[in-house]
Amino acid sequence: MTFDADLNACAALVERGDPWRFRAAMAAPVDLRKLLFPLYAFNVEVARAPWVTQETMIAEMRLQWWRDALEEIAEGKPVRRHEVTTPLASAITADDARLLDELVAARRWDIYKDPFEDAAHFERYIDQTAGHLMWVAARRLGTADEGVVRDAAYATGIAAWLCAIPTLEEAGRVPLLDGTSQGVSTLAQGALDRLRAARANRSKVEGQAQMALLPAAHAGPVLRAAAAAPQKVSEAALPDPRRHFALRALVSRW
Numbered sequence: 001m002t003f004d005a006d007l008n009a010c011a012a013l014v015e016r017g018d019p020w021r022f023r024a025a026m027a028a029p030v031d032l033r034k035l036l037f038p039l040y041a042f043n044v045e046v047a048r049a050p051w052v053t054q055e056t057m058i059a060e061m062r063l064q065w066w067r068d069a070l071e072e073i074a075e076g077k078p079v080r081r082h083e084v085t086t087p088l089a090s091a092i093t094a095d096d097a098r099l100l101d102e103l104v105a106a107r108r109w110d111i112y113k114d115p116f117e118d119a120a121h122f123e124r125y126i127d128q129t130a131g132h133l134m135w136v137a138a139r140r141l142g143t144a145d146e147g148v149v150r151d152a153a154y155a156t157g158i159a160a161w162l163c164a165i166p167t168l169e170e171a172g173r174v175p176l177l178d179g180t181s182q183g184v185s186t187l188a189q190g191a192l193d194r195l196r197a198a199r200a201n202r203s204k205v206e207g208q209a210q211m212a213l214l215p216a217a218h219a220g221p222v223l224r225a226a227a228a229a230p231q232k233v234s235e236a237a238l239p240d241p242r243r244h245f246a247l248r249a250l251v252s253r254w
Contacts, residue, residue: 007034009083010041017044020160024214032211035140038087042066043133045084046103050110051171059111066104073097096136103132115174122177123154130157134212142209148201152216152254155195158187159219162226166236184230192223199254216254 014022014037021043025036049062069085072078074097079089092100106128109116116122127150134153138144161175162184168175176183195216205213221239225232232238 003030003034004087006083006087007037010037010087013041013044013084017048020218021215024211024217027214028211029208032141032208034087035091036137036211038084038091039133039137039140041084042088042100043103046107047110047129050107056111060108063104063107063111067101070097070101070104074101092136092140096140099132099136102128110173113172113174116177119177126154126157126161130154130160134215137212138205138209141207141212143206144209144212145201145204148198148204149213151194151198151201152213152219155191155198155219155223156216158191159222162188162222162233163238165233169234181230184233185227188223188226188230191219192227195219195223210254213254 011022011025011033014025018040021036021040025033025040028036046063046066049066050059052062053059069080069082072080073085073089073092074094076094079085106125109125116125131150131153134156135146135149138149139146165175176187178184178186198213198216202210225239
């Protein structure tokens with residue numbers, strides 16, 4: 001696989017739509033970016049699909065388009081031509097495609113304004129979105145303990161979720177089961193604990209698979225701030241983690 005027009009388009013999509021993961025991909029060796037950029041571009045496209053229209057049926061159709069493309073990959077059929085699906089089909093396996101289908105299905109929550117049913121529903125949403133994405137990336141790049149990867153992914157997902165809460169609330173969503181200061185602090189602390197557990201078991205993620213966990217480099221400062229001063233979440237005053245991320249990424253640390 002070379003950096004052709006499709007891969008360049010994927011990189012541009014990620015740079016615009018997911019700057020944290022763009023920085024993570026750019027910190028990885030060039031050969032690994034050829035897998036990471038299609039995967040992260042797919043995630044950008046799916047994440048924004050529910051938000052580009054107010055019509056729920058159209059949003060459902062947009063997500064279904066991606067599910068159909070993943071079914072083509074999973075079943076080994078000819079894959080529809082697209083700047084993201086074409087390189088993605090070369091980067092992932094049939095089993096990966098089935099996991100990513102669950103990611104797309106989880107994003108249906110974003111279309112509607114119903115709250116999460118319970119804590120299990122919320123945790124499943126984070127695991128099927130941030131968790132599946134990081135796990136697919138890690139296992140494509142090398143050997144990794146799935147539990148460690150999912151701990152890091154959960155922390156990454158919660159950090160991003162806390163940053164997005166003002167936007168979600170403005171759009172009429174109910175992003176948290178417990179939006180009180182104590183509830184936010186507890187959520188952030190729980191994610192921080194899982195990040196620390198993942199870092200303590202860093203050795204279980206080998207070699208190049210470590211590059212899949214680099215998006216977690218931004219999570220620590222966000223989670224610590226939210227745990228200590230949960231009002232910063234609603235005030236959109238959480239720290240900008242870009243400098244912290246850049247420093248860790250220089251030595252490929254998450």
